[in-house]
Amino acid sequence: MIVAKFGGSSLANATQFQKVRDIILADSGRTLIVPSAPGKRYDKDEKVTDLLFRCHREQKEGISFEPTFERICQRYLDIAYGLQLTLNLQPHFDQIRQQITSGASADYCASRGEYLNGILLAEYLDFDFLDAAEVILFDEKGVFDPEKTNIVLEKALKNYKKVVIPGFYGGSHDGNIRVFSRGGSDITGAIVARAAQADLYENWTDVSGFLMADPRIVHNPKPISHITYHEMHELCSAGATVLHEDCVFPVRYAGIPTNIRNTNFPVHPGTMITCTAIQREDFAIFAGVAGKKGFSLLVLEKEAPDRSWSFVQGVLEGAKNCGLAFQYLPSGVNCACLLVETKQLYSYIDGFKAEMEKLEMPHFLAIQNEIAGIVLVGYGIVQNRETVNRIYEILQRQGIDVVVINQGCGELSTWVGVPEDKMEEAIRAIYSEFV
Structure with a gap:
């Protein structure tokens, strides 16, 4: 069983959706899918999550958020059209518009990017859709509750063979939406992998894993084929940014390896992250x-x-x-x-x-x-x-x-x-x- 999380660049448009579908269908073990919101399609493009935050800010400042919201809707309509989906997204748009108008929280607004992308991806894959608000749980202080989540999520996953669970957000005891910090879909993927007792957690992005140094500093640094969670955390603490730091804890706790892969270059093995260095084929003293x-x-x-x-x-x-x-x-x-x-x-x-x-x-x-x-x-x-x-x-x-x-x-x-x-x-x- 494989949990596959796909980042915003992997789901930025219909073409990227098609790549994701090919990756998922290439291995029957990829049955639990965690999507991010659509990312940038080109350099000067804007991420959907940033546009949703803008909607919240504009509503709060008394500015019409409709032009920004229409841009968001068009992003999803373009994806659906490009994939030839007949799914009617208008009821979802209307509900979100109404909530923003009523003064919905910043967390709610930001979370709708993953929510809508999850609905689209589930339709495209013919997978079930499970709203993260029902199974990723936060306490009354807005702090993620890992143990309660694990119990509820593990039970819920038994009802599905193939399912899409949107990343980045969850729900609190009072029914409100809560989000992780930016990049938090990585955390959701690891949480799902732990609850499912998966054999592997795949994190698909736009890079082929870790490099031994920052390519902006070192010319053409060598790739890292294998690294441990401890080594990765040390590198992240000193500035390396490939994976959300907090996402390693659920899978490391459960002893589940993580594979960083490139959606645009799926044949590349990427970087494998494990609990120990014993599994390395090319053991090196310097990671x-x-x-x-x-x-x-x-x-x-x-x-x-x-x-x-x-x-x-x-x-x-x-x-x-x-x-x-x-x-x-x-x-x-x-x-x-x-x-x-x-x-x-x-x-x-x-x-x-x-x-x-x-x-x-x-x-x-x-x-x-x-x-x-x-x-x-x-x-x-x-x-x-x-x-x-x-x-x-x-x-x-x-x-x-x-x-x-x-x-x-x-x-x-x-x-x-x-x-x-x-x-x-x-x-x-x-x-x-x-x-």
Whole structure:
């Protein structure tokens, strides 16, 4: 059994719908389908979800949303016409128009893109349609309820052999529509895969999986054929953006592999994401490199050194108490280093300083801004004792200052801090050294 999620670019027009249908029919195991709303058809086009958000904003501001809504309707009518479907969409349009006029929430408006696309795709495939609002459940605070959803969804799926479940949204206990963050159809697909106890979760998009580096930085980087969920999450935390970060948790929890595939190049095997690296055919110590700007380095040092770890423990507890998230770096008995996103730092710095004062331990605090965090990911990197030396030496040869370097103890990643204006050059140098 395969759960196949198709992104907005995969369902942007009738031609893309036809590609999706060919993919689904090519494997009888693809019985649970999760669609996104139509994406861009060309560079300057607008996504349907963006148009729906505009409808909500225009209605709220007292501006007629009809011109925008007509554009949305025409997108779906063009798809239906191109697929020669006789489905009457007008009742659905009328209902959505009425709800927007009555002041429907932004969540409701945005969700209708997936809802309408799901109805179209189910008709085109001759599959059943299951409204996500009935089986993807949010609590009274608008927070997704994974366990209740799993129970309800697992039971519901037993009633269908082939079904389309729209992504991105669900329902709350009071009957209102709730949505995930943008890109949330990835999450829906993983939730469905977990509830169905699927053998595989396929995520179809417009790229053939992960690359070992950002192609905007490194020329023609090699593809990643196999990566683990942990490695993928590390790369995403440092700027890699192929898959919605939150979508890995339901399938990783259930031990279900994920396959990133390209709708426009379906013969390409893409990237396989699994819980462990054991299944790799071409095991490599280096899985990928990614970078992200906008970090600050906090260095806290105790004025009166001693052999107690209470200072470092107090720093970590203080960061937790004030809500300051960080990429923790190695610390000594009397010194702690925290790598923090700069935007977040200056929202929490006053609270953090107040927490440090509570320690009643005189200390120095230094903050260095404009740092880029680069992460090298791969289970073999930490085991290679020369890794840190190689990174340091190659960057020194390029004249790039190394602000900080930390080889994680989890045998997974190595973080390097460099000046922001040197990030791209550093990534190219590191990629060239290891690949």
